[in-house]
Amino acid sequence: MIFAWGIVLAAQAAGADTPIVVPIPSDSVPPIEHIAPEQVVVPRDTPVHLMVLNEVSTKDHAAGHKFRLRVDRPIVVDGREVVPVGATAWGEVTDASRSGNVGKSGELAAVLTHIEFGGTHIPLEGQTTADGKSGKGETLLGVLAMGPLGLFAKGNNAKIKAGEKMVAFVAQDTLLSDAS
Template identity: 35%
Template structure:
């Protein structure tokens, strides 16, 4: 009889421990967000992912080229445009080098960066001009022998891969930024069960 009562008491103790563990309150993880805005004019440093050059006469107006964000863009201490995010630009002007020492020239503008599948419009432009093929030499050779200046050419315009280009956000982008840190989950420890003798 004593063994039956002792066994029943142990069963009740185990069931009570299970009930306490099962009914322990678990707090849901909630993160608060605050509204913020990535403002027009925010600077976005970009790195050219490919070389742009008028050499070979392959560059065309309207041609697109690739860049990447060189440094993270932050709003309220939170990264909203991570470094390495892809960006796109467009060639707006191409002049190839030519006779009489004419140098090459190229112009380009920034279009957008992509973050989490969303395109963020950018503004900004850059250009490069090759070196003229010795204007003084062309003038002197033209006086001495006119056709000699005709064969002198300038250099091609070239913007090397890795060049840092300054861009700017060209639209206000609304953001939802997580604030604070979520509270840790409240997990109760199981009640120790007394071992029987």
């Protein structure tokens, strides 16, 4: 089971000054009156601006490949920056069809999964797709110039380019500690 930040409770036993951290399931954020001042809830559907760090293409990557993104604008809740620019986010390729003969272009689909920040995973909802350019025009010219051998002209691979920007949304209310 995935856990969000625990609720920090003051230890009552033996006069201890050390707080006790009690983990809570990520799908149950405590009522607002139980959230400590140094904690904040990042609400569901908060927009998150991301940037791809390294190119992902159908030439080099298959379904299941995980790729890094970075938070491109700070996440602000109630006027307070809670996740800075540069925090690491992750995506995963869900479908990668390579380019093929007769000018067939590649197709790529990916989901944006989560942000890793201060030991917490902030779940995301979002997806992106990319299509390679069709090589049908080149195939036609190849057939005219080389006969049937022109049918072996390939389309282009699909790519999500490094530096490409996209937007995802926080998938569920997530409790963060200010010390993140």
